[in-house]
Amino acid sequence: MTTATSAGAARRTALPRPYLPRPYLLWPYLLWLAGAQAGLLGDAALSFALGWAASGYGGGAAGLVLTAVTVPRTVLVLLGGAVADRFGARRVMLAGDAVMLVVTAGLALAVAGDRAAPLWLLVGAAGVTGAVDAFYLPASGSMPRRLVPADRLPRALALRQAGGQCAVLLGAPLGGLLVAGGGLAGAAAADAVSFAVVLLVLLRVRPDRDGPGPAPAAAPVGLLREAGAGVRLALGDPLLRAALLLTGAAAGALLPVVSLLGPLLARAHGWAAGTAGLVTAGQAAGVLVVAASVAWRGGLPRPGVGAAAGLCTASAGTLLLALSGGPAAAVTGSTVLGLGSGLFACHLGPLVLGGAPASHLSRVQALLTLVQSLALVLSTGLLGTAADATGAVPPALCCALATGAAGLAALAAPALRRA
Template identity: 75%
Template sequence: MPRSYLLWLVGTQAGLLGDAALYFALGWAASAHGGGAAGLVLTAITVPRTALVLLGGAVADRFGARRVMLAGGAVMLAATVALAVAAGGRGGVPLGLLVAAAAVTGTVDAFHLPASGSMPRRLVPAEQLPRALALRQAGGQSAVLLGAPLGGLLVAAGGLSGAAAADAVGFGVLLLVLLRIRPPARAAGTEPSAGRTGGLLREAASAVRLARRDPLLRAALLLTGAAAGAVLPVLSLLGPLLARSHGWAAGTAGLVTGGQAAGVLAVAGLVARRGTLPRTGVGAAAGLCAASAGIALLALAPAPAVAVVGGAVAGAGSGLFANHLGPLVLGGAPSSHLSRVQALLTLVQSLALVLANGLLGLLADRAGATLPVLLCALATATAGLTALATPTLRRA
């Protein structure tokens, strides 16, 4: 694995860990103002991220992903330092400050995520891309797992100010790494394309046109949307509801989530060491089929231990899916559209997740948690079997 990629990975994970801690701290501070305020802060992150992500991909493709990451990191460094100073010494943090911090975070994410998502293709040879992406996923999953406990410790020690300061340190590390590395000039899509004559909005829209024309990309995006809507809400939304319906303690719900994370990490580690299956499309479809079995086991679990096993199987399946579909999408994207394709992938996931969360939450209120979890298992299995029956994906 190229040294420049490993160095970039260290910087990126430092930023992700700080972000995860800050997200927890923002949610905790917002909860003091009530549930509506907590929802407002979450919305202030997701709305600009979703609305601007295609534009962010176009900016990264035009001016260079590394430059966009440098600019975004500098903005977040300044913003987190300002938040640490503004929140320091306060008994309670004003809601307006929390919303402003969340809006800045979501806006920067819209530009940072597509740029960051395209960097493995710019730093790693094509034959090493699946292993590189698996390493990235393992690091990202670890950051998410450690971020909430770290955020809790930082809030206990220094409040929101402490978490913001830690995030500032993470972005400082990322900036130092980005200043040291430089994608090789021969890499596909490395050079910025500032000379293009089209407007940024037209360039952003070109990603949608590309997806409509390219059968493989179109199928992969549809499969991604199906997976995001059917798999992601299971543990984040429905898992706690299912645990409550069984009378299980919060710790049990946490163990189920931990089992899911362990499954993802195990598969990511295996792919990072051994590589993907020869047919990446088949691997992605098989992952969804395995995830559906884990979700069904979770829905019908008679005891907490069985639910934890179901979570682990679902995590292993979703990890298998992500570690095969990621190289398929990024490796097949035109070099001129690397960041825009990543932006489109993020947009599809976000829209599917928002829609699914709303519908599944309403269904859980009316029919209990078991039925929507079973429907998620059915939808995941249907998506996996449909992918296996789709020649474009089956032969990829």
């Protein structure tokens, strides 16, 4: 009896630990993701409301409000990544959500009772939002790596991509409803509620791999030096360097196609605004399909090849959109473009986040945000000027060519091809 008992115990000890079900492993991430998507939806609604309120002062005022968001976010984002890596991503996010809760609640009170918001208040709220984003985005971008095992990272990021796309799609209509029902105050109050939800979620979720970096052996290094160290690390790593270059190319050549060139193409063909909206919806639908598929079944075994294939697919969609003669072809082209964009984002994201050292997660995410922002700002201005001079078709064809060239270059890059 003793021998049998001992043998049974030995067998039980030798057996591997039972495989934990996916919900158990991922529930902290799913809880955080649900809160983050609620925050994104509230932000999208308030962004629409701010733009609508600013448009009442004219196009220049609306552009000023948008600039007030973009400039501090671009200038401070590398510093924000260094702060999140030094003090912990969760702490930075808690501080950012608390600040935005106060700002949005104060904005709602300031414009309550159908009072018109003065322009200085709109610009101030936009500036604070951009400054908080500079610290919040790198911290938030690093959270999947802190909450999810490495083998689940592609699915987790795909799920986040799908949720973010849904928030973007629903944010503007929700903002319109809130403005119609309660004005800017209603949208600001709804965003304040969303920040309160995110705060409660963050108080519940505690990443195991979050926290300040190791204490320096010598004198502490300044935050600006730490930000520079993140840039040097990313540029010195072959995989991260190639991924950042590819991200910049995709942001500059893909993002303006639907947002800028799509409406211009629709106007050139004499299509109604509803048709232009369908073109945008086709792109969003393509991204959602790919993101949902990767979240459910996982990504390709070689994510670098998947990202390159995504760019080549998006190039074909852009070409079809540029040469379309009717709404059906345009929507088909934008959908193919969305499929390629989703394939690219869902495979390159895990490469960047998984390839960054644990001590530099937020700084690499900050650099990724900076590369995307700068490429988008430069390309949008150039493409808009070119469209004024030649029409929307030649710039769209250039975008198709640039995207295809980037995809072929990614296939030729050993660091990406073998990743």
